[in-house]
Amino acid sequence: MRELEGITARSLPIVARAPGKCILFGEHAVVHGGPELLLAIDLYTQVSIRAAASLSLNGDKDPRAHHPYLGPALDRFGPVPPDLQIRSVSRIPRAAGLGSSAAFVSALAAALASSGGGISRAALAAESFAIERAAQGVGSPGDTSCVVAGGLLSLNVPDGEALWEVSDGARNWPVARLPDPGWAWLVAYSGIPRRTGDAVRAVSERLAAADGPTLLERFRSVALEGLDALRAEDPERVGRLLDQNQTLLAEVGVSHPRLEALLEAVRPAVYGAKLTGAGAGGSIVALPRPGKALEALRRLTRVGAAAYSVRVAPSGVELVEPGPPA
Numbered sequence: 001m002r003e004l005e006g007i008t009a010r011s012l013p014i015v016a017r018a019p020g021k022c023i024l025f026g027e028h029a030v031v032h033g034g035p036e037l038l039l040a041i042d043l044y045t046q047v048s049i050r051a052a053a054s055l056s057l058n059g060d061k062d063p064r065a066h067h068p069y070l071g072p073a074l075d076r077f078g079p080v081p082p083d084l085q086i087r088s089v090s091r092i093p094r095a096a097g098l099g100s101s102a103a104f105v106s107a108l109a110a111a112l113a114s115s116g117g118g119i120s121r122a123a124l125a126a127e128s129f130a131i132e133r134a135a136q137g138v139g140s141p142g143d144t145s146c147v148v149a150g151g152l153l154s155l156n157v158p159d160g161e162a163l164w165e166v167s168d169g170a171r172n173w174p175v176a177r178l179p180d181p182g183w184a185w186l187v188a189y190s191g192i193p194r195r196t197g198d199a200v201r202a203v204s205e206r207l208a209a210a211d212g213p214t215l216l217e218r219f220r221s222v223a224l225e226g227l228d229a230l231r232a233e234d235p236e237r238v239g240r241l242l243d244q245n246q247t248l249l250a251e252v253g254v255s256h257p258r259l260e261a262l263l264e265a266v267r268p269a270v271y272g273a274k275l276t277g278a279g280a281g282g283s284i285v286a287l288p289r290p291g292k293a294l295e296a297l298r299r300l301t302r303v304g305a306a307a308y309s310v311r312v313a314p315s316g317v318e319l320v321e322p323g324p325p326a
């Protein structure tokens, strides 16, 4: 396995940032062991921590009560007592399926772990997943591994450059890096917030039906073909497979009329498009045709979406504005 550069030790104050992510193929199926492909995107969340008389998050003096990820992160890494002033700023829309929670968790965990002596990237991926799982109850380590590693990643795919394996005690998810073709993508938020846990539970019930194994097999084959098409740098084929993955997601019940409206609006300007993340609201990802990215953005904006042109974020979570060495 390749050893990525870890998060080094620093003294407070510490600032860390992490990218958002979008899922190109295989969401939901990944929870049940299926292959998934994810892309870290260049919208970032930045978290800063500094010593203070008492705990606060963006001015909130009782943040454990209001922020589900904070308690588990402080319990794993925080100083005791956790007298920290924590601030976060983000360009990633929240509850939109674009990795805002994973980016917050991993940037906060990186900053806390840095003040405690540093951490390897593999351990940070495992810890960030444990924090997200403690708050969310269900799900895979795809989002957290993606924002920790950066780049184009796979879960549950045997080839690729192995990075690490994350476990929840019941299942192991191998994580690998894939060569990124360097394309520009579009993501667009429908404005309908959703809860990942609720969608994951609903799809899990759907997949427990008699045709569940057949559906999972179809998710698997679309994701593996998608991997093949990305490796071949064939955007037309990737686009067709994005559309096929969308059909499957609609079949398991996580599309939404607003998502369908966005997909319909953008179709003439893209090779293909699908919802990304848990669905039931949230966002879409689309691969624009050459010279059509601006038209695609306009089409999405016209139907009320918050649309972004994004590129891969190659490096994952990192410390910024380094303080004095510890």
Ligand code: PMV
Binding pocket: 023, 026, 027, 028, 029, 030, 031, 096, 097, 098, 099, 138, 139, 140, 141, 142, 143, 196, 200, 276, 277, 278, 279, 282
């Ligand atoms: O909507 P998001 O960004 O939380 O993505 C969820 C992806 C799922 O496969 C539906 C769940 C998971 O944890 O993998």
